[in-house]
Amino acid sequence: MRPVLLFFLIIHYVACATFAQSTADFVWWNPTQAATSVIEGQGWNGAALQNPYDRLPAKAEKNVRSPVWNLSHNAAGLMIRFRASTDQIVVRYVVTGKQAQPHMSATGVSGVDLYAVNSDGDWLWCNGKYAFGDTIQYVFQGLEPNDPNHQKGREYRLYLPLYNSVKWLEIGTPKNVTLTPLPVRPDKPIVVYGTSIAQGACASRAGMAWPAILGRKLDRPVINLGFSGNGRMEKEVVELLPEIDARLYVLDCLPNLIASVGIKPDTIKMRIIDAVKTLQRQHPTTPILLVEHAGYTDGGINPTRRQYYSDANVLLNQAFTQLKSEGIKNLYILPRSAINLSDDSMVDGTHPTDLGMQQYADAYERSIRTILNEPVGDVSTMKPRTQFRDARVYDWDARHREIMARVKSNPPRILFIGNSITHFWGGESTGAKLNGPDSWQSVMEPRNVLNLGYGWDRIENVLWRVYHGELDGYSASQILLMIGTNNLHLNTDAEISQGLAFLVRAMQARQPSADILLIGILPRRDGEQRVATLNQRIAQIAGELNVTFIQPSTVFLKPDGKIDESFFSDGLHPNAEGYRKLADKLLPYLKPVEVKPTTSKRKKLLN
Secondary structure, eight states: OHHHHHHHHHHHHHHHHHHHHHGGGEEEEOGGGOSSOOEESOSSOGGGOSSTTOSSOGGGGGTSOHHHHHHTTSOTTOEEEEEEOOSEEEEEEEESSOSOBTTBOHHHHTOOEEEEEOTTSOEEEEOOEEEOSSSEEEEEESOOOOOTTOSSOEEEEEEOOSSSOEEEEEEEEETTOOOEEOOOOSSOOEEEEEOHHHHTTTOSSGGGSHHHHHHHHHTOOEEEEEOTTTOOOOHHHHTTGGGSOOSEEEEEOGGGSSGGGTOOHHHHHHHHHHHHHHHHHHOTTSOEEEEOOOOOTTTTTOHHHHHHHHHHHHHHHHHHHHHHHTTOOSEEEEOHHHHOOOTTSBSSSSSBOHHHHHHHHHHHHHHHHHHTTOOOOSSGGGSOOOOOTTTTTOOHHHHHHHHHHHHHHSOOSEEEEESHHHHTTSSSSOOSOOSOHHHIIIIIGGGTEEEEEOTTOOHHHHHHHHHTTTTOSSOOSEEEEEOOGGGTTTSOHHHHHHHHHHHHHHHHHHOTTSEEEEEOOOOOTTOHHHHHHHHHHHHHHHHHHTOEEEOGGGGGBOTTSSBOGGGBSSSSSBOHHHHHHHHHHHGGGSOOOOOOOOHHHHHHHHO
16 A cells, blocks of 8 residues: 555655646736735725735724624635636635644635636636645646637636635636736625624535525625624624625524524514614615524424524514504515525534535525515526627727716716617717717717627616616716617527517616607518517517607618618628618607706796
């Protein structure tokens, strides 16, 4: 046996030495030295923190209990986004605590976890070979650098350790690779205040904690303020939460507020009530989700344990009823029955396995999608997605950030939502060569029309943009929608029309006073007949939803029903003359600019 053991030790040494030598050709990036904030999942950053990977601000040290403060150094829920075209990524870092626990593996306690996103918005998990020592190292090799659409690489999301504090961390790529840090997303985060279960015990890896899974499902930032054994809804922590401008607050502390902890029932009830009122005072329109104790998997056979979570849930419901009776709005509850953990969902009867984490995340998603009015359907056109297919021309993610800033600083009067046909017509912040700037300038610009076209967008990509704030915070007069041509090769006519109906309803919910003009899909080479048939379906959808429908196809067709190539650059996108034709067709349907009477005219009216 000794020669065999020696042989394997030699092989391991040679492999490690070979890779160590190869990493000498790597370029290393430290996220804490980035020019902009890139560590997502923090409610505070920069000078407000004692350490760059902390979860609570430095000022909290003097107010919260020591166990809470110590746990706040754990990097649970923190994530780093970057883009690279590479077949290998190495992450090396040092943690400050024990690397494993008796009931939780080192990969969960102290490991990192890497996911990629492809050009169609699909999640891709990356298998890393890890080595735990004074410096922990994860090696991700054999990665497919690019998707077929372009050579611009893909987005990666690195989840940090759940139950350990990161002292320093570096991400390495080969010298010939450009790593582009991605800033923290502009979306308001979902803020979770909870216990060890929220922090991530006992996930096998960082990306399998339920807040991380939920973040991927909703594609939203999630701030994880789970504190193992110490999520007790204490005033000192609760008073910090309103400092975060959240999309939703989740209070999931009951596992640490059971009778065995020694906190009196009346105190538990008052902590729940006070927490809700503290958040409501400063954020009266932000939803709050109270979560029942999900139970213990041995509760069916252990009456004492069953009584613990049953009593806690009674107190939560009493508090919820009192708050609602006092007129508190935007308050919701997630019951144990909706979480519905299976018997095999926990490691020790209390802390979830990966299966349990998935069940938690599924329940949260169902509840939160209802609260935020972000439903999903059964087909791809009704499932919001990002995309990065046209990266050779523009950056989809950057355009979304620009649009979000634009609608906030200068709310538009009319929106024109679409794909490349709209994007490359004209207007501001297009990021690409324009094909019809003269007609846009003469017809759209005087009417304050904002171009919300994104090259290569499909219906589901527009749905993502609607769910992620592009129609929020202002009141538009009119919305023009022309989308669906990029779905033709993937979806049936029924799926496209159903997706459009789904999308229009989402737009109506966010812009109830805006008139919606649903524009039929433009004809395209070799697809004229199908587009004509599909537009009949779309017209029916417009009637059902009580929105206006226009079909500009006729101006682009010859008498034989084929497209007039003189109006197109490639059989799909209009050229300058084609855009002039489209502008003339749309003009009668555009809301005129309201001209306010001058002072002299007002005086005449008064007289």
